[in-house]
Amino acid sequence: MNRGPVIREGDQTVHWKILDFSKEIGKHYNTIDNWFKRMEEKKIHYINRTIETGEKTYDELDLQIALYIRDKRDEKWSLDVIFTDLPNRFDLRPFPINENNNNDPQVIDTEGLKRQIKEEIMAAFRKTAASQLQLIKEDFLRTLPKPPTPEEERDRRMTDMITQHRVKSKLEAEALELWWKKPESERMRRIGFFRREEDRDKREQFVRRYIQEHYEAKVREDFGDN
CATH class of the missing domain: 1.20.5 (Single alpha-helices involved in coiled-coils or other helix-helix interfaces)
Structure with missing residues (x-):
């Protein structure tokens, strides 16, 4: 498999930068970077840097360590347990002698x-x-706008109630007028053999349906909302 080497020292050691290195592992570079940062924080394993820029570079040892961590993470091992096991699996890279010397230049x-x-x-x-x-x-x-006062809100509700009652009354009158224009055969029902009377249930249903169908249009008409 082509590992995309980015730096060669001599003709033997291959080094990767983090983006190319992450492709070898099959994990996001932030995840891998976090693994190695935590190992350095715990003084477990040191990552090489370039002399010119101080940029981290990863070699074959780092690759094997990262693959091992990846596999164990897939097996649901915690990082702390994995880090504890690493010295038993690899010859981990020690930290430079001057790593903690404050008088030496530090890698940024x-x-x-x-x-x-x-x-x-x-x-x-x-x-x-x-x-x-x-x-x-x-x-x-x-x-x-300022919210209405309790008195204004009460007046508004009262106005709404009066308006609703007025509109319903008008529609009810219109509905009854239409009802009485219907043929007697639609308005009356037979009681016994010789008696007929108005079908009140049918009338009330007709009025309610008429009000429901025309209420919104009547409100718009009365208030000039076109």
Whole structure:
């Protein structure tokens, strides 16, 4: 399989940068980077850096370690258990002697610094955006009409009730007028052999249906809402 080497030292050792290295493992580069960062934090295994830029590079040993971690993670092992087992499986890379010497030049974690700067910028942006949003909200609330007082709300409900009653009364009168224009055969029902009387149930159904079908249009007509 072609592993996409990015750096060669001599003709033997192959090194990968994180993106190409992650393709060899089949995991997202952030996941793999986190594995090796935690190993370095726990002083378990050191990652080589380039002399020129201090960028991390991964070799065949790192590849075998990463593949082992991947497989054990797929088996639901925790990282702490895996890290404890690594010294039994691999000759882990020791840390440079001057790693903790504060007088020696230190390798700068450029990506980590970028993330920190980005987080600080985003935090400042969110704080500013929240302040601006609050001002916009306050301005918007000032443009809204004041809520009605309890007296105004009571008057509005009373007006609505009167309006509904008036509209229903008009529609009921219209419905009854139409009802009485219907043929007697539709309005009356036979009682016994010789007696007929008005079918009140049928009349009430006719009136209710008429009101339901014409209520909205009647309200619009009375209030001039076209």
